[in-house]
Each structure stands twice: as C-alpha cells, then as structure tokens.
Amino acid sequence: MHDFQFVLKSYLIKMKGVSKAPPRPDKLEICLAAIGSCLAFIIIGLMHTPFFDKTGLPLLMAPLGASAVLVFGASRSPLAQPRNVVGGHVLSAVIGVTVYQLFGGAYPITSICVAVPSAIAIMHISGTLHPPGGATAFLTSYGGLGVHELGYWYVLSPCALGSIVLVLTALVFNNIHKDHQYPQFW
C-alpha cells in the first residue's frame, strides 16, 4: 500500500513540470516570422488560383499553416528543415490516403487512429518528423480536403508541391537576415 502511494505520488508529481518556458524571441524575430509566413501564403495563394484551380488540384491545405509556424517561427528546429517539411507531409499523405482507400471513409475514427500513429512512426523512422504531417495524415485518412476525389494525386498536390513552395520561400526569406540561416541541414 505504501509502495503504491509512493509510485502514485512520483507519477503525479511529474505533472508539475520541471522547466521554464524558453524565452520569448526578440521583436524583430517575431516580425520576420509573421512577414515570412504571410509572403509564403501570398505566393501559394497566387499559384493556387490561376494554375491549380483549373486542374482541380489544390495547392492550399490547412496543415501548411502549421508548417509555416515551424519554418518561419522556429526555423532552427530540426522539425522545420526541408526534409522534414516535404518528407513529413508526403509520407503522412501517402499513409492517410492509403488508410482512406482501405476503409473507404466508412470508419473515420478508426482511420484517424490508424493513420496518425503510423505517420508518427514512419516520420520518426525516416528522420522526417514534422508535426503538421500528423494533421495531414488526420485529414486525408477520413477523406477530408478533397481526398475523396483526388486519391493519391493529393500526395502530389497540395502535399508535395505546397510544402516545396513553402520551403523555397523560406530558403529565400530566412537567409536575408545576416544572423539567420536556413536550412540547418538538408
């Protein structure tokens, strides 16, 4: 009984946390992150409208917003590097679309419960961990975002192309500041 109490207490005490939050970056850093992501979505939005609307392949998808947080807001993070952004979205989309094809959208919760953990595992194994990839796997696995119509084309666009445009924008924009460098690795 005493042991159980000790174990329970040790377990619960972990929930208090042990560290402080990292400091807030300076104002210039915050402004640059906002401007960079704005620029990226202007470019993606402009490309989306004339070219991709006609083809029926979208270039915009919600998980790219999450990617922009990392690519512009925490560009030094290993999670924000090109291989993670592009690889994370592509692999997660392949998993998501495959799960959708298997379950046919009939069991959305099951699809999500299979697709998201698989995406996490595959991204980890392939060294492409990118949190927005989880959102891509989530959305594609139950047939959202037009996956129902596009099938595996969805992997090409918006996942591959959208994330490539985001990375290219970051490549240009994040290297303008003399103290910034992107990527940290390829």
Add this chain to the structure above:
Amino acid sequence: MPGKRETDTAMATLNNSLTTEHRIKISEDDITEGMKALKAYIDITPTDFKKLYEIVYAFAKKRILHEILAEDIMVKPVYTVRQTESLYALISFLAAHKISGSPVVDDSGALVGVVSEKDILRKMGYGQDIHLMQLLAAMLEKPVALDTNSGMVKIDKIMTAPALCLNLAETLIDIIKKFDGKAINRLPVVDNNNNVVGIITRANIICTISNLF
C-alpha cells in the same frame, strides 16, 4: 589503452580534486540568458538543454583526457645530464639553466634515471632526507653542515633509478595518473628507443587543463 576501471579511478581523482561548487556548472538561468542572447526561438526547454550540456560535457572531458598525448604537451628540447658527470657539474648545469632537476642519460642518450634537488640535498646533507630550508637553517648555525666533499661523486650514484617516465603516446589521463599521489614534479618522455625527447612538469598539466577553459 588503460583499463576502464583504472580510467574511472583517475577520473574520480581528478573530479575529487575539484569541489562540487568549483566545478563548472551551468544553471537554467544561464541557459535562459544564452537563449535570449541568441534572439531566435529554440525549441528546447532550459532543463533539457542543461541535461544535454552535462552529458556532452562529460563526453567531451573524457575525450579530451584521452585525446591529448604526452607529445602534445611535453616541453622540448630537454636539458639532460650524463650519468658519468660529477655532482659539481650537475649543480652548475642546473644553476645555469635555472631548473631543479633533470633526466640522466647514458652515452647513447638513453634514459637511465632522474636527478633532482632532493637527490642532491640528500647527498650533500650527509645522506639524510633533508629539505632545502632545513639545510639552509643548519648552514646558518654551522657552515660545514654542507658535505662539500661529495662534489666529485658521479651522478649515477645519486640519481633515482629506474626513472619513472612517459611514452610519447601516453594520454593526458595516463599522465595525470602517473603524477597522482607521488611527490614528483616532472617526468621525462621517451621514444621507442628509450631516448629522452621531452619532459612534462606539473605546470605543463595545469597549463593544458587551464587552456581547455
């Protein structure tokens, strides 16, 4: 390479020579300040950074202690004396070079022993283990306290032999181990032919370690 247990013992000795509060420790406040100075957002908590730093520091310390070799820190050329020379010649030699001891070599240049102030004082103090200050104090009372007849004694009669020495490829941790717990101030470094090629003093070790910071 030394055995793991030996290395760990020597590392423990090195660690014990520094009290906990003197050892380089970084606080989470230091890390937070460092993150602010970097200005960019780093997605790691100060606690994780500290843990990582401590692990990395331990690895780096171990690597450095095994990577720095005797040949990297030894002083050269070395002033050596021949075993056939006299005590007088030795004293003049040490005085001329302002050194307190020297490796002793044979005609081929191979190391046969070491000779230090302590060996000289022992000889000139009538065979007693006597410190310099004790000898000076005795001389103030009685100038004949110094055995001046021993001047022609050959160095090989007073030197310490066999000499403790280091090989060129011995690591910093091995060197520290050899000095540890012994009242020696210098160790000659020899090549594969036992020829003296350098010397390492306690001061060299202190300089090497202080240069790491």
